[in-house]
Amino acid sequence: MSTSLFPLLAFGFVSPWLLWGLLLGGLPILIHLMHKRRYKETHWAAMRFLIEAARKNSRRIRLEQLLLLIVRILIVVFIVLAVSQPFVETFGTYFEAEIPTHRIIVVDASFSMTYQSAGEPLFDRAKEMARQIAESGNRGDAFNLVRIADSQPRAVIRQPAYDSQSVVEIVEQMRPTEERGDILSTLRVLAELVDDASTPGRKEIAIITDLQSENWSTASADRRVDVQKNLKDLSRIARLIFVDIGHPAAQNAAITEFAATEPFVAVDREVSLDVTVENFGLEPLADQLLELYVDGLVSQTKRINVAAGSETPVRFTHTFSRADDHRLEARLQQDNLPIDNHRWLAMPVKADLKVLLINGVHSGTERETATFYLQRALSPSTATRIWRGFIKPDVISEGELPGIELSRYDCVFLCNVARLTDRESELLHSYVENGGSLVISLGDQIQAENYNNQLYRDGAGLLPAKLGNRIGQVDANQEFYFDPQNFEHPIVQEFEGNPGTGLETTLTYQYIRAAIAETGNSKAALKFSSGDPAVIDMPFGRGRTLLITTSLDEKWGLWPISPSFPPVMNEIVLHAVSRRANERQLLVRQPITRIFPTRAFNMSAIVKSPDQESTAVSLTDSNGFSRLAFDQTTESGLYELELGQPLNRSELFAVNIDARESNLAKLEKNEFTAELMSGVDFEYRTHWQEVGDEIDVGVSERGGLTRWLLYAALCLLMVELMMAWRFRYGFILLYGIVSTILVRECWAWNSLAGVSLLFAVCGGLVVILFVNRDRISPIR
């Protein structure tokens, strides 16, 4: 509904800039004035008669000249107004319009629009309405087509299209996305489109949407303000029509989470898989079938109940017998929105967790190396007993680092390495950015300045904190104990309630003070009793870095020989690799990216989409590394990245929908008006046919005066010609024209009144003719 306060006065121009032509209305005045100055001269003997005649008729002559001037001005004014294509709201169907309009059709293409209502997806209904809008346009209308989605292109038809049939064809080709609806970005695109000066001045935006709260009424106050402002700005320029096709009480259940509880899944080890099912509807769900598929086969099923408006966690367990990337799918019984009834998990299962230990201490005695205790803590095999744990550490010296392909390792330990070259720093940075896990332990060889320059980089690098001075001296017998910080961090969580592990009694004599920046996402997982951090955790890129500020050998403390050392080291490794587990899980439209530290330009890379379509992806060179990016993750499912030589492996990626879009709760009309459209002029509809009728009426109501103005100008032109020749004839003609129009309108309103007026007009004409009977006769 229009909220215009003064509908009768609502007036506008399609091409207002042409109103400058109204200045031409002054032309008759100018001509009139100039004409007065151009005259003939003649001597005249019978002056007394002329003077007397002029005296007696001066008033009449002035009136006639004024009327003629007015007629001439009106001719110019009417023509200029007509060319400016004015339109007037609510003026009855008297002024019928065929004003070219710039029509922008906005279709909500978020996946909530695939909800089946009355057996038909909402999106199909939206397409039908869009088609009707395109077909109901007038000649000269310009069309844009915009979709509400989370990705580009939002403007499906960006350049204005004047052929409605082509618009209909493009509408038919539209498909819903599996994305959320980014309203703010769409509104910004609309603002760009209405600014197009090449399109007609009269604007109309029809937004066909389900008015989902998740999309329209976001929780962020700043964003809501932005949306309101954009809508208000648009309403000033264009007529806003909202077509609400959302289902008022849509029932929907969805799998909102599907993940493994452990960050690293190894062969022959049971892994827990947590599935969260959420019921967004108002009706409880009973006895719903939930299935777990592993590599395409049903592994387990469960029957679940989910109360209305709540979520239910479900746990499956599974043991993988083969080291490979496995395809997992959780599938819920179908409802009216099937797209969110399944969720995928790409599960890389490995035989072992490869850990690289880089030893920075060169010694002939193995015990004196920096990695001795660490290696045994992670894999305590002896000559007689082979450790059957899945963590497999490899030890190299620091000199071998440049030649190692770090991506083969799940975790890398840098142990008391004195300094790093630029190349080594780049290697480590790219490794961690690409999802690798790096643990840096310090020691007596550390050159803090080099570490700060190469790895900290003023907070931009992968080092979680800036290294400072050494604290404590072995000789001075200073003792520092661990403070587990209430066991909040995952690496110490297992120690809560277990004092026998000796974590809090572990003795350290020396460490390097590390300053955690206040801004940033570094967190102290473990502190010393002095308050300085002992273990600092920081996510970096797609990976993670942990900094251990003391050494992992006996030189700076007794920790390596403490009973807490092995479990802490194992937890550190597991925590470090936890991010990597998530690198395979993406949302729709998030790109699949990989960085390869070797110059693998010629390596082939093919991505196979869930619909089995294969796309070759080329690698690009990025600072000496090979970078791969695939952004066509438009549909949910499992994508397979096949890498050729020299890597020769394939990796699975799970692309899932953003589960927030599964909440189909919508804004009703009053909520929508109150929350977003306060003070904004707009129309609200639920069907297009109604809109179509109203728009037809509205088109009439907002009818242009162009044609009538041109008719009026034409009539006045004839009147002017007649008046200039014989004023009274012209006056009679004007009288006749005006009378005809008035009688016609009066007749249409009321036939009796029309007849009466007709008689009155005829009588008036008789009077005029009688009064001027002498003057109207041809001049002798």
Next chain:
Amino acid sequence: MDEYQKYLQPETLAKLEGLELKARLIVEGYVSGLHKSPFHGFSAEFAEHREYVPGDDLRYVDWKVFGKSDRFYLKQYEEETNFACYMLLDTSESMQYQSESAPVSKLEYARYVAAALAYLVVQQQDGVGMATFDQTVSQFIRASSQPSHLKQLFHTMEQAPTAGETEMGPIFHDLAERIKKRGLVIIFSDLFDDLDSMLLGLKHFRHRRHDVSVVQIIDPAEQDFPFVDPTLFIGLENMPDQMTDPRALRRAYRKEFDESLKRTRRALRDLQMDYVLLRTDTPLDVALSSFLQRRMKLTYRT
């Protein structure tokens, strides 16, 4: 006969030199179309009755007397030996006016008519005199029937200066005093003057028992007002200028002009004076005819 007809067109006459020639051509052209002299019975004055004898012209029987007495008596008229005709010619500035469509000016046309009439009068062996006037009487020539006198008249007419406005009332008073002997006074003017003042002067002639004919000569444009474009009308005889759109004023002007003509005609009729309206585009034979035939009617009426 046809040869003389062409000399009745004012535009043709305008090309000729000499008023005498023009007058002769006019008259001969006019007379050639008639069977008898137009001046027959012209200005004859009734003298007495005599008894009818067989053979007398029955046209002169006084039927009123017969009706009373049953006896036939003839009217006898005075000889015209004392008949004098004075041509009063208005030579004021307004008479100079000649529109684009007019062949000659009003003054020129008046000369033609006056000259033709003077010619006719002299041919009848009657006397003709003349006066020209504008602000005052500029020329006055006593009546004479000598043919040579006609030359003088024509010369005077042609040479009469034209200037300024005229005020006919006082001039007529003056002329009425000068023309002592009763006769025919023919006034040639456009009569663009105050009517009341003019009538007062004309009444003086009436008082002197003169027979007055007024010939109003106008330019076709003054009657038709054919102007189209916005025009600045420059007034003659010290009248103010008027800037106007003629098309807007045409009807009103014509109405004013026609009403003025009507008033003049009515006033002169009331004074029992003859009035003839002539346009300068009227052929001279028509002009003479309209004047002389009116004179004939007047004569028979008495």
